[in-house]
Amino acid sequence: MKAARSTASANLTLSIGGLVGHLEIEGAEPIFLEQLRARYGAFELPDGDWVARDFSLRLKLDRLPPPGASATKRLALTEARPLEVTAAARAIAARRWDFQVRLAGRSSHGRITYSGEGRCEASPFAVDCVLRVLFATLLPRAGGMLIHGCGLRHAAIGVVFPGVSGAGKTTLARKAPDADDVLSDEIVAVRRLDDGWRVFGTPFWGDFARGGISMRSWPLRTVGFLNQAREVAMTPITSSDATLRLLGCFLSFATDRASVERSLAVAVQLCAEVRSVEANLTRTAPTATVFRKLAPHLGPEVTRKVPPANARELISEFRAVLRKQRSYAFRPKGSTAGAWLKSGDALAVQTLGLGGALAPGDVLLSWIPGPTPDEDALACHRLPASGARDTAAWGELLGRVTLVARDGKTRPLPGRVGDLARSFGPLVALPMLRMAGR
Amino acid sequence: MTYKRDPGLPFQTLEEETIVVDPKTREVHLLNDTAARVWALLASAQSVDALAAALGEEYDAPADELRAGVEELLRGLGDKGLLAGSAEAR
Numbered sequence: 329m330k331a332a333r334s335t336a337s338a339n340l341t342l343s344i345g346g347l348v349g350h351l352e353i354e355g356a357e358p359i360f361l362e363q364l365r366a367r368y369g370a371f372e373l374p375d376g377d378w379v380a381r382d383f384s385l386r387l388k389l390d391r392l393p394p395p396g397a398s399a400t401k402r403l404a405l406t407e408a409r410p411l412e413v414t415a416a417a418r419a420i421a422a423r424r425w426d427f428q429v430r431l432a433g434r435s436s437h438g439r440i441t442y443s444g445e446g447r448c449e450a451s452p453f454a455v456d457c458v459l460r461v462l463f464a465t466l467l468p469r470a471g472g473m474l475i476h477g478c479g480l481r482h483a484a485i486g487v488v489f490p491g492v493s494g495a496g497k498t499t500l501a502r503k504a505p506d507a508d509d510v511l512s513d514e515i516v517a518v519r520r521l522d523d524g525w526r527v528f529g530t531p532f533w534g535d536f537a538r539g540g541i542s543m544r545s546w547p548l549r550t551v552g553f554l555n556q557a558r559e560v561a562m563t564p565i566t567s568s569d570a571t572l573r574l575l576g577c578f579l580s581f582a583t584d585r586a587s588v589e590r591s592l593a594v595a596v597q598l599c600a601e602v603r604s605v606e607a608n609l610t611r612t613a614p615t616a617t618v619f620r621k622l623a624p625h626l627g628p629e630v631t632r633k634v635p636p637a638n639a640r641e642l643i644s645e646f647r648a649v650l651r652k653q654r655s656y657a658f659r660p661k662g663s664t665a666g667a668w669l670k671s672g673d674a675l676a677v678q679t680l681g682l683g684g685a686l687a688p689g690d691v692l693l694s695w696i697p698g699p700t701p702d703e704d705a706l707a708c709h710r711l712p713a714s715g716a717r718d719t720a721a722w723g724e725l726l727g728r729v730t731l732v733a734r735d736g737k738t739r740p741l742p743g744r745v746g747d748l749a750r751s752f753g754p755l756v757a758l759p760m761l762r763m764a765g766r
Numbered sequence: 767m768t769y770k771r772d773p774g775l776p777f778q779t780l781e782e783e784t785i786v787v788d789p790k791t792r793e794v795h796l797l798n799d800t801a802a803r804v805w806a807l808l809a810s811a812q813s814v815d816a817l818a819a820a821l822g823e824e825y826d827a828p829a830d831e832l833r834a835g836v837e838e839l840l841r842g843l844g845d846k847g848l849l850a851g852s853a854e855a856r
Contacts, residue, residue: 568783568796575787575794583789589776592787596778 340364341373341381343543343640344463345472345517345528346701348373350381355389360450367452368459368531370541370648373640374724379697382466383431383442387458389450402426402453411457415465415582420444422461422581426454431462442466460532463517464579468590472519473598474579478554479511479527479540480504482619483631486527486546488516489607490577491554496609500554501536503615508652511540515579518548518598521637525602541652543644547634549626551599552607553577560613562605562621570604571595603627640701647695650727654679657731660706669708669732676731683728688713696723768811769840770850777805786848795846800825801839808849814840 338361340351353361365372373379409425418433420442429446448454464474477490478497491497501513511527514534518527525548529540552562553573565573574595580587605625609618623630636642650656657676669675677693680686690711698704708729709722719725731738777786784802786795797805800821807820817840818833825832843849 568780568785571778571780571785572794572796575785583792585774585776585789588787588789589778592776592778592785596780596785600780 339375340368341375341379342368342371342459342531343373343644343701344371344459344530345467345470345474345519346521346543346545346637347382347463347467347470347472348379349459349462349466350379350384352384352386353389354386356450360389360452363452364455367456370529370539370644371531371543374695374697376697376723378699380699381441382470383444383462385429385431385443385458385462386445387429387455388445388447390447391450411461411581413461413465413581413583415584415587417586420462420465420582422458422465424454424457426451427458429458429462440469456532460515460579461581463530465582465587467517467519468580468587468594470519471594472517473591473594474515474517474530474532475574476514476577476579477516478513479516479529480615481509481511481546482626484546484634485549485626485630486511487550487552487622487626488518488527488548489552489554490574492577495554496556496611497554498535499611500609500615500618501534503613505615507538508541508648510536510538511546512536519545520594520597520601521545523547523634523637525598526637542641542648544641544648545637548602549630550622551602551604552622552625553604555606555608557608557610559608560610560617560621561608562625563608564625565604565606567596567599567604570599573604574599638701639704640697643695643704643706646706647724647726650677650679654682655730656727657733670734672734674733675708675729676733677727678730679727680725683730686711686728691729692719692722693726693729694719694722694724695726768813769808769817769844770811771805771808771843772848772850775848779806788847791847793846795848800835804836804839805843808843 337352337354338356340353342349405425411422411424413422421430427446427448429444431442431444433440433442448458467473475488475490476492477488478500479486479488489497489500498513501510504510511529512533513536515530515532516527517530518525526545527548528543528545531539533539551570575592578591578595580591603625636645655676655678657674659674688711692709692711694707694709696705696707775786775788777784779802782799782802784797784805786797803821803824804817807817814833814836817836818829821832821836822829
């Protein structure tokens with residue numbers, strides 16, 4: 329007898345370009361949800377009704393496509409029933425042969441949020457297209473845009489290399505010495521925040537087959553329009569030339585006048601405020617050469633540390649580091665209700681996959697989202713005797729605290745902490761917003 | 767015959783140039799300073815004579831050259847579908 333497969337609804341909250349979108353997905357097979365989380369996990373926020381969302385979409389999944397749904401067939405279907413997007417001030421609708429969604433906007437506390445529903449084939453291609461359409465349509469309303477381009481982090485800044493298909497975006501990404509510095513080889517998000525323009529990684533990738541590793545944004549210092557050439561050279565271009573080129577590379581699906589005007593205004597502002605060059609690159613030029621040639625156009629203080637834009641970005645980056653290294657030691661700043669941790673102590677944290685199953689007494693580090701990005705927090709909790717089922721309110725469990733260091737001496741926190749941790753009290757909560765110099 | 771720009775086209779004026787976007791064709795057009803001035807005048811219906819006269823007051827160029835330039839620009843704008851009722855105008 330076949331085991332019943334759970335297809336209950338699941339929540340997926342994503343932050344891309346600082347915009348928060350919440351999907352309530354109905355009818356998803358667990359394996360499909362795993363697929364989605366593998367793709368979008370770096371941009372997933374812990375779930376919470378209180379988290380301010382820019383859009384909420386209830387998405388009912390159709391059954392899995394038949395086995396014969398090959399790429400060729402999908403292409404033919406897309407040509408027969410291509411993507412159509414209509415956008416008005418308070419309404420967004422998008423449909424293609426494999427999905428149909430509709431959202432309506434309403435004002436709340438001085439901002440417009442969108443909510444709606446739709447149906448979608450249980451295919452990663454369809455879900456990805458829905459997300460691209462929604463973020464591309466809504467970002468310009470928040471002073472940003474999605475750009476067809478390769479985004480690279482360099483020291484403490486970001487550079488966007490816009491280009492159409494075949495311009496060399498993936499080639500540039502593949503040459504990056506550290507793949508984690510690639511914000512995307514296909515689509516990056518840019519947005520103007522209080523301290524200027526920033527570039528964000530996205531989960532929308534091309535042949536590089538991986539996107540950004542976190543929600544962290546970087547100050548956008550230069551836009552380098554890709555041009556294949558025989559030798560590497562960077563040629564400054566005027567803001568009007570840059571705007572014209574950028575408009576050819578920004579991701580836009582809506583064709584109504586208001587949407588186009590909005591995107592045009594964002595492009596003009598970006599090109600007026602950020603340096604632009606024509607980036608003449610060769611296929612083989614190493615990244616170091618590219619940035620050496622680009623250096624005069626990056627402005628001063630390329631290596632000046634710029635803190636993450638908010639706590640959410642900081643914790644997202646922390647999660648990315650922890651996932652990569654599997655363990656991490658840091659010195660949090662904050663307050664504590666537990667005698668075992670004092671200001672100035674350092675913590676060593678391991679990902680949950682290490683050190684065996686969770687057990688009562690374990691001290692866990694979690695990401696608790698706030699209503700706004702500045703209100704997100706890291707917190708420590710001791711796992712109660714009732715186990716992990718009572719941890720829903722703790723947000724996303726990031727890891728297990730294995731060690732506390734104080735005055736140069738380490739104080740082990742055994743996984744199954746036993747008598748030591750149990751003596752700390754029923755719950756130890758530690759807001760740790762102020763990490764890394766914030 | 768008079769000419770007027772398509773009022774449905776989004777555009778943005780930069781320092782001297784103007785960018786016009788055609789959402790239907792997804793084409794973007796960059797108008798130089800002279801063309802941008804004509805584009806501004808085309809907010810209301812204008813004849814070739816009126817446009818040439820207006821430019822004559824601002825640019826130091828022979829009238830026949832200005833008129834020829836205006837006619838060529840209007841043809842270009844019409845061909846690109848940037849004028850209201852471009853088909854009728856031609």
